[in-house]
Amino acid sequence: MRQSPNKGIAYAVVGCTGPPDTGVRLDEEVPVRPSKYARHLTKIALVCAIALIAAACGGDGGGGGGGTTEGQAKQGGSIVIAAEQWPECLNPITSCANASWLVWVGWMHVMPRLMEVDTKGNYVASDLLVEAPTLDNGGLKENPFTVTFKLKPEAVWEDGSQITSEDVKYTWEVIMKTTGTISTTGYEQITSIDTKDPKTVVMTFKAPYADWWDLFGGNSANGVVLKKAAFNGKVDLGKEMQTSYPFSGGPWTLKSYSNQQAVLVRNAKYWNKDKVPNLDQVTFVPRTEQSTELNSLRTGEALAAFPQPTPAITKQLKAPGLKYTSGVGTTYEGLWMNHGAFPFNDVKVREAFGFAVDRQGVIDSLYKADFPDMKVLNCAGWVPTVSDWCNANDFADMSYQPDKAKSILQGAGWTMGGDGIFTKGGKRLSIQYSTTTGNKTREDTQQLLKEKAKAAGIELVIKNFAATQLFESKLPKRDFVLAEYAQVAAPDPSVTSILAGDQIPSKANNFSGQNFLGWNNAQATQLMKESDKTIDHDKRRSLIQQVGKLERQDVAWIPMFQKPLITVWNDSRLAGPIGTYTSTSYSGFFNMFDWSMK
Amino acid sequence: MLRFVLRRALFSIPLLLIASVLVFTVIHLTTDPVAGLRVNPRISPADMERYRHDLGLDRSGPQQYFAWLGNFVQGNWGTSLFSSISVSSQIREAIANSVVLGVTGFALALLLGLGIGVIAAVRQYSVFDYVATSGAFVALSVPVFWFALIMQLVFGVYLVQWLHLTEPILFTAGMSVPGSAGFDLVDRLRHLALPAIVLAVQLVAVYSRYMRASMLEVLGSDYLRTARAKGVRERQVIVNHGMRNALIPITTQAAIDFGSLAAGLIATEAIFQWPGMGALFVRAMNDGDYAIALPWVMLTMAFVIVFNLVADILYAVLDPRIRYA
Numbered sequence: 001m002r003q004s005p006n007k008g009i010a011y012a013v014v015g016c017t018g019p020p021d022t023g024v025r026l027d028e029e030v031p032v033r034p035s036k037y038a039r040h041l042t043k044i045a046l047v048c049a050i051a052l053i054a055a056a057c058g059g060d061g062g063g064g065g066g067g068t069t070e071g072q073a074k075q076g077g078s079i080v081i082a083a084e085q086w087p088e089c090l091n092p093i094t095s096c097a098n099a100s101w102l103v104w105v106g107w108m109h110v111m112p113r114l115m116e117v118d119t120k121g122n123y124v125a126s127d128l129l130v131e132a133p134t135l136d137n138g139g140l141k142e143n144p145f146t147v148t149f150k151l152k153p154e155a156v157w158e159d160g161s162q163i164t165s166e167d168v169k170y171t172w173e174v175i176m177k178t179t180g181t182i183s184t185t186g187y188e189q190i191t192s193i194d195t196k197d198p199k200t201v202v203m204t205f206k207a208p209y210a211d212w213w214d215l216f217g218g219n220s221a222n223g224v225v226l227k228k229a230a231f232n233g234k235v236d237l238g239k240e241m242q243t244s245y246p247f248s249g250g251p252w253t254l255k256s257y258s259n260q261q262a263v264l265v266r267n268a269k270y271w272n273k274d275k276v277p278n279l280d281q282v283t284f285v286p287r288t289e290q291s292t293e294l295n296s297l298r299t300g301e302a303l304a305a306f307p308q309p310t311p312a313i314t315k316q317l318k319a320p321g322l323k324y325t326s327g328v329g330t331t332y333e334g335l336w337m338n339h340g341a342f343p344f345n346d347v348k349v350r351e352a353f354g355f356a357v358d359r360q361g362v363i364d365s366l367y368k369a370d371f372p373d374m375k376v377l378n379c380a381g382w383v384p385t386v387s388d389w390c391n392a393n394d395f396a397d398m399s400y401q402p403d404k405a406k407s408i409l410q411g412a413g414w415t416m417g418g419d420g421i422f423t424k425g426g427k428r429l430s431i432q433y434s435t436t437t438g439n440k441t442r443e444d445t446q447q448l449l450k451e452k453a454k455a456a457g458i459e460l461v462i463k464n465f466a467a468t469q470l471f472e473s474k475l476p477k478r479d480f481v482l483a484e485y486a487q488v489a490a491p492d493p494s495v496t497s498i499l500a501g502d503q504i505p506s507k508a509n510n511f512s513g514q515n516f517l518g519w520n521n522a523q524a525t526q527l528m529k530e531s532d533k534t535i536d537h538d539k540r541r542s543l544i545q546q547v548g549k550l551e552r553q554d555v556a557w558i559p560m561f562q563k564p565l566i567t568v569w570n571d572s573r574l575a576g577p578i579g580t581y582t583s584t585s586y587s588g589f590f591n592m593f594d595w596s597m598k
Numbered sequence: 599m600l601r602f603v604l605r606r607a608l609f610s611i612p613l614l615l616i617a618s619v620l621v622f623t624v625i626h627l628t629t630d631p632v633a634g635l636r637v638n639p640r641i642s643p644a645d646m647e648r649y650r651h652d653l654g655l656d657r658s659g660p661q662q663y664f665a666w667l668g669n670f671v672q673g674n675w676g677t678s679l680f681s682s683i684s685v686s687s688q689i690r691e692a693i694a695n696s697v698v699l700g701v702t703g704f705a706l707a708l709l710l711g712l713g714i715g716v717i718a719a720v721r722q723y724s725v726f727d728y729v730a731t732s733g734a735f736v737a738l739s740v741p742v743f744w745f746a747l748i749m750q751l752v753f754g755v756y757l758v759q760w761l762h763l764t765e766p767i768l769f770t771a772g773m774s775v776p777g778s779a780g781f782d783l784v785d786r787l788r789h790l791a792l793p794a795i796v797l798a799v800q801l802v803a804v805y806s807r808y809m810r811a812s813m814l815e816v817l818g819s820d821y822l823r824t825a826r827a828k829g830v831r832e833r834q835v836i837v838n839h840g841m842r843n844a845l846i847p848i849t850t851q852a853a854i855d856f857g858s859l860a861a862g863l864i865a866t867e868a869i870f871q872w873p874g875m876g877a878l879f880v881r882a883m884n885d886g887d888y889a890i891a892l893p894w895v896m897l898t899m900a901f902v903i904v905f906n907l908v909a910d911i912l913y914a915v916l917d918p919r920i921r922y923a
Contacts, residue, residue, distance in 0.1 A: 088683070091682075094681075098635055098641075182645070183642065185641070185645060238682060239682040242681055242682050259691075260772060260873060285772055285776045287871060288868070289869050291743075292747075292750070292771055292869050292870070295747065295751060295755075296770070298751070299751075299766065301769075503643075
């Protein structure tokens with residue numbers, strides 16, 4: 001019997017017995033002249049209305065369960081899953097791989113990888129490995145830095161041939177040499193891969209590389225192992241795997257892919273017998289309009305989905321049989337200040353501004369109704385649901401305290417103007433506040449924060465930009481004052497690329513680097529660099545948390561909250577554990593091999 | 599006539615170029631093809647630079663546009679910015695799907711619209727006329743988006759429950775049953791029906807109103823009175839003399855409408871997940887993929903121009919008094 005506990009960090013499971021919300025108003029009256037036709041129409045309308053109500057209320061109550069299977073899981077069956085976005089192509093090496101939905105629909109189920117991330121954001125050995133390399137078991141060695149992966153003897157491709165170290169080495173060559181390869185970060189640190197033993201991969205690096213676990217697995221868009229024999233040794237795979245995968249080393253095999261569906265079938269040769277899927281087939285279908293996606297769940301066409309949490313989505317999920325589990329993901333929203341621009345070039349203003357931002361108010365007003373357990377994020381670049389990098393106290397003191405903000409400003413020589421806004425040296429404390437145009441929730445956040453900041457004597461002037469302008473021009477050229485956008489907290493804790501002093505874009509370096517804030521703390525930069533080379537987990541955490549303290553000390557930026565995520569499924573037909581992986585970067589579909597029909 | 603056609607064709611070239619420049623400018627200013635990569639913590643600045651260079655995004659806007667135009671006029675439409683799948687094959691497939699949906703919806707609209715219009719005119723001020731008139735106003739005022747969602751619920755949820763069906767009579771999304779392989783005509787028709795109905799509903803309303811008005815005008819004309827006086831049967835009077843003349847303004851209108859259908863399927867295709875031209879354009883605009891959006895605009899505009907021309911020609915064919923110099 002295979003039985004997986006519904007563990008993990010998803011925090012709410014909600015059932016529903018109410019009628020579906022169709023958006024139709026039945027209470028509007030239209031005056032009609034009584035005639036025989038009108039009388040017939042009235043009768044028909046009455047019957048329809050009664051039938052509508054009966055249909056809406058008479059369905060499955062959707063109670064019980066919680067996405068877990070008790071006893072022997074039923075074998076066989078075929079299900080349909082609605083995908084809110086559709087990957088344009090399937091290549092896991094090129095830019096196709098930057099689409100999360102490619103990972104969730106495609107290669108995550110089909111391709112093997114070395115390391116994996118568990119539900120708590122920790123790197124663990126995948127099914128392919130005997131064990132995770134550590135300093136203790138000799139898998140990690142410093143000077144020169146080598147990582148040794150032991151592949152399981154029973155690990156085979158779909159045709160029964162062995163998965164070997166040659167396949168890993170081949171994947172490295174492909175990543176380095178493919179035209180349009182998405183990222184060579186980390187892979188360019190490898191100097192050689194020893195393949196003398198077909199089941200032992202020994203990677204030697206130029207220097208200690210703490211993020212080794214994201215190579216050929218982990219959390220990378222291109223974290224896969226390819227089957228060398230499937231490509232006859234060809235190393236530029238830029239034009240390959242556009243609409244198919246010619247091999248499988250995962251629980252599923254991709255049977256077909258088009259712009260209409262992706263069909264996965266059980267890989268009977270999968271060596272971890274606990275993860276050979278219960279279902280015969282899973283078909284992903286694009287339902288890219290969210291209303292259609294939700295209707296697809298209501299009609300029973302699709303039995304599961306991973307919809308974007310839009311405002312009031314939980315209300316729309318109130319339909320017979322549907323259940324959902326929500327959690328918080330790895331993407332976090334923040335307020336990012338330009339330290340080179342007035343007034344944030346003054347740390348006192350940044351400190352005061354921190355106390356003028358009502359982070360809890362934003363959550364209460366805009367998110368609480370759908371996600372009652374959502375919390376303010378106080379980690380300085382990490383999230384509490386991913387490993388143990390986050391010190392949840394970094395920004396915990398920074399709650400909305402307008403009087404404290406005023407007092408800090410007054411202490412820094414600012415005086416309250418007649419219009420209720422602070423001034424200093426003839427300059428008003430007026431801040432341009434930008435985000436991406438067309439994002440309703442962010443625009444609502446701006447309005448709320450603008451009102452709250454005014455009570456602290458700070459004026460926020462909203463000026464938004466199209467995403468292309470904000471991300472391609474304004475931020476890289478540091479032509480902004482205050483910006484609101486999201487970052488991703490990867491399981492690897494490195495924040496060097498976005499916060500190190502040598503990553504500040506400027507004219508001198510042709511605006512390269514992603515430290516748009518211009519935060520330049522030499523001590524923090526040194527700690528970040530050291531952390532990137534530190535292999536020992538505890539030592540690295542200590543270094544990272546020191547960076548967090550410095551971020552708070554300098555008020556480098558202001559974390560807001562982790563963005564919520566939802567997995568929804570038809571509880572009357574589908575058994576789980578379902579939703580276990582909702583909060584991970586692998587999506588709620590990661591453990592589909594454990595799902596079964598009821 | 600030939601000179602007229604040639605002149606119109608020549609005039610359409612600058613129109614197409616202006617449209618492509620406008621669309622390119624909008625895409626260039628409002629979308630970022632590499633926005634997704636920017637928030638990927640594993641994409642280094644060097645990766646980003648290489649990627650932008652590979653896609654040609656490090657060139658100026660005009661350079662990108664003229665490079666695309668040069669290739670386009672030589673028949674080299676290239677590949678999408680995000681895959682190695684050719685633009686021409688994607689557009690070809692999308693056009694085929696849109697034509698199937700568009701022609702079906704349009705035929706349905708013409709059939710119903712003209713029929714309702716004729717009956718409403720012949721039975722002016724009858725119950726049928728009132729119902730048709732009211733129905734047309736309702737159809738015109740109901741947003742397509744909303745109507746489509748309601749149709750999905752009615753056919754996908756309520757009818758299945760009421761009639762205790764195992765699956766909907768008409769499917770609510772996609773082109774075939776998920777998981778199926780190959781082509782099944784009945785299955786395709788069951789998927790085609792709802793989007794075609796949704797597409798047709800507003801056109802039915804428009805054509806029924808046009809046809810009613812046009813028919814009423816013709817029914818009161820002297821030559822119909824003469825035909826009746828000569829003893830021609832009423833059916834023949836209406837069909838052969840009345841409808842034929844009433845159809846002249848409708849025909850030109852229909853030709854223009856058909857031309858704009860290619861671009862007008864956006865909402866219907868999005869909701870019913872029909873992978874046609876509308877869906878392709880939405881995806882290209884969201885991704886900032888001008889390699890797809892620009893040929894799309896050129897083709898849909900060409901379609902509009904051609905059918906406007908067809909409308910003008912038809913007008914001349916149907917009404918011998920009109921001659922184009």
